[in-house]
Amino acid sequence: MWQYIIKRILGLIPLLLVISFVIFMFIHLIPGDPARLMAGKDATLEEVEEVRQSLGLHEPFVKQYISYMGNLLQGDLGYSIKSGAPVVDLILDRVMPTLGLTFLSIIWALVIGILIGVLSAVFRDKWPDRLGMLTAVSGISLPNFWLGLVLIQLFSVQLGLFPTGGDDAGWKSYILPSFALGAGIMAMIARFTRSSLVNTLKQEFIRTGRAKGLSGTSIVFGHALKNSLIPVVTVAGLQFGFLLGGSVVVETVFSFPGLGRLLIDSIQFRDYPVIQAEILFFSLQFILVNLLVDILYSYLNPKIRYD
Amino acid sequence: MMSKLQIETSTMEIPKVKSENRFLNFWRQFRKKKPALFSLYFVFLLLLTMVIGPHIVPYDPAEPNYNRLLEFPTLDHLFGTDEYGRDILSRIIVGARITLSVSVSAVLLGTVVGTVLGLVSGFFGKWVDKAIMRICDVLFAFPDLILAIGIVAILGPGVRNVIIAVAFFNIPSFARIVRGATLEVKEMLFVESARSVGASTTRIVWKHIFPETIPVIIVYFTMNVGTAILSAASLSFLGLGADPSSSDWGAMLSMSRDYIGSSFHLVFFPGLVIFLTVLAFNLLGDGLRDVLDPKTND
Numbered sequence: 001m002w003q004y005i006i007k008r009i010l011g012l013i014p015l016l017l018v019i020s021f022v023i024f025m026f027i028h029l030i031p032g033d034p035a036r037l038m039a040g041k042d043a044t045l046e047e048v049e050e051v052r053q054s055l056g057l058h059e060p061f062v063k064q065y066i067s068y069m070g071n072l073l074q075g076d077l078g079y080s081i082k083s084g085a086p087v088v089d090l091i092l093d094r095v096m097p098t099l100g101l102t103f104l105s106i107i108w109a110l111v112i113g114i115l116i117g118v119l120s121a122v123f124r125d126k127w128p129d130r131l132g133m134l135t136a137v138s139g140i141s142l143p144n145f146w147l148g149l150v151l152i153q154l155f156s157v158q159l160g161l162f163p164t165g166g167d168d169a170g171w172k173s174y175i176l177p178s179f180a181l182g183a184g185i186m187a188m189i190a191r192f193t194r195s196s197l198v199n200t201l202k203q204e205f206i207r208t209g210r211a212k213g214l215s216g217t218s219i220v221f222g223h224a225l226k227n228s229l230i231p232v233v234t235v236a237g238l239q240f241g242f243l244l245g246g247s248v249v250v251e252t253v254f255s256f257p258g259l260g261r262l263l264i265d266s267i268q269f270r271d272y273p274v275i276q277a278e279i280l281f282f283s284l285q286f287i288l289v290n291l292l293v294d295i296l297y298s299y300l301n302p303k304i305r306y307d
Numbered sequence: 308m309m310s311k312l313q314i315e316t317s318t319m320e321i322p323k324v325k326s327e328n329r330f331l332n333f334w335r336q337f338r339k340k341k342p343a344l345f346s347l348y349f350v351f352l353l354l355l356t357m358v359i360g361p362h363i364v365p366y367d368p369a370e371p372n373y374n375r376l377l378e379f380p381t382l383d384h385l386f387g388t389d390e391y392g393r394d395i396l397s398r399i400i401v402g403a404r405i406t407l408s409v410s411v412s413a414v415l416l417g418t419v420v421g422t423v424l425g426l427v428s429g430f431f432g433k434w435v436d437k438a439i440m441r442i443c444d445v446l447f448a449f450p451d452l453i454l455a456i457g458i459v460a461i462l463g464p465g466v467r468n469v470i471i472a473v474a475f476f477n478i479p480s481f482a483r484i485v486r487g488a489t490l491e492v493k494e495m496l497f498v499e500s501a502r503s504v505g506a507s508t509t510r511i512v513w514k515h516i517f518p519e520t521i522p523v524i525i526v527y528f529t530m531n532v533g534t535a536i537l538s539a540a541s542l543s544f545l546g547l548g549a550d551p552s553s554s555d556w557g558a559m560l561s562m563s564r565d566y567i568g569s570s571f572h573l574v575f576f577p578g579l580v581i582f583l584t585v586l587a588f589n590l591l592g593d594g595l596r597d598v599l600d601p602k603t604n605d
Binding site: 015018019022026029030031137138140141142143144145146149150152153157240241242244245246248249252253263264267268272275279282283286287 | 441444445448449450451452453455456457459460461462463533537540541544545546547557560564567568571574575578579581582585586589590593
């Protein structure tokens, strides 16, 4: 197992190098003069030069890359143009709300998604299946910003149960955004649980269980479900990217002070060091989660490790 | 392993489909999938709206009417009016053109580039394959919408750049799917016979392998249009896509969110139309997959 984990981590190094290069190139890909763009329309020549100097854009390309990588390895992501604060601090301030939000979304996406999937598989081709799968395909098709706005209208404006936005109300301010964020993944998980469980229920050992006289509940929850959840784990991991992208939108809808809103605010202010760092952070998170999913998958399904 | 199975199942099916037109055979199976069939009709309706929309709108979608601001839905204005007194239904009808053309052209661009990469990768193998798949890995390392936001942050907001951004994250998935299909087809007997009678590589790829991958491409194209509509609408909603004053559905939502609470219909209808459109493309994609790509079926 450890061998497999180490092999996987070493295998990521080239990918990480390429990604950090792509993200380093980010500022250089901006059409025109990035320093002028960041300094703003009304900036004087001196101000533009100041931005150029502070970002090191006057240095030769290779030197810029080396110092970028050096800083990166020391955890230095540069300074925000808008506030002058270190980018690392800005990001660390926003990490916890976003993590809480994504975590809560995944939790209830798993709980409700698996429940719908199990009901659909057990009552295959009957009305609970049709209803469950209709819910699932609707969940995939719902624009999460619209779902967020509908939830605000319903539960905040009409019923007054939850705040309309922000994160001042403790756990209450997490309920609606995490619901809006998790709906799509919930739907995916429901579909995969269903198809995976349907396949498992066709297998020999299930028939043996039935022949032995086990009850339906004990077959599904005691034997079949455990074997069906392996692909579900993979899907949940792969969909994590969807969650990261979604958090940008949902945080905007709910004025939620997380990483996603920071990204959108930074784009409006053309605060490129922050944008750059955020995209790096999002993709690192994505790669890390996929790695964890792979490891978990190989743990659950040892055949993979020896390929 | 996979290709052997493929040959076996295809020889098994031959007696059934013998001497039948491929399309008719497809249509006979597809017709039975009711949700997909209705979705197909809905998509046709949308395409029709794109073409004749501006000629059938009940009101001028751009004409403000300051006597009828923020009116709730009535018989005159079925979806109500917006903050300038414009008819929301008319704006949605006209907006179909911009919303759909952005998404469809983005997916089309991604499909073409991804398919070419996938064919080349699958057919030539070796270092070409490795290089292309590594590029895809890098693109896959960025979450879809984050990649799109990054591209728009570089290129600037606007419809053209949204198309490029959304096309970009369609490339790697198509490249992988088409590569997989190519690898399977490549091993089949008829490709070998083509090679043995001296067909050129380009001819084999273009005339023999590419046609076999078309069903898979159609399935994923349809499904990805749904996702692309959501992504493009999200970008517009974030203020990074279509001009906020245009009648793009995402932009309409972005402008109207300030009126939530007092005039909820401003938010409700554009979102509902996005939802139904994406739902139709997803159901259509599901139905097409069941018929055209049965091995990924449940």
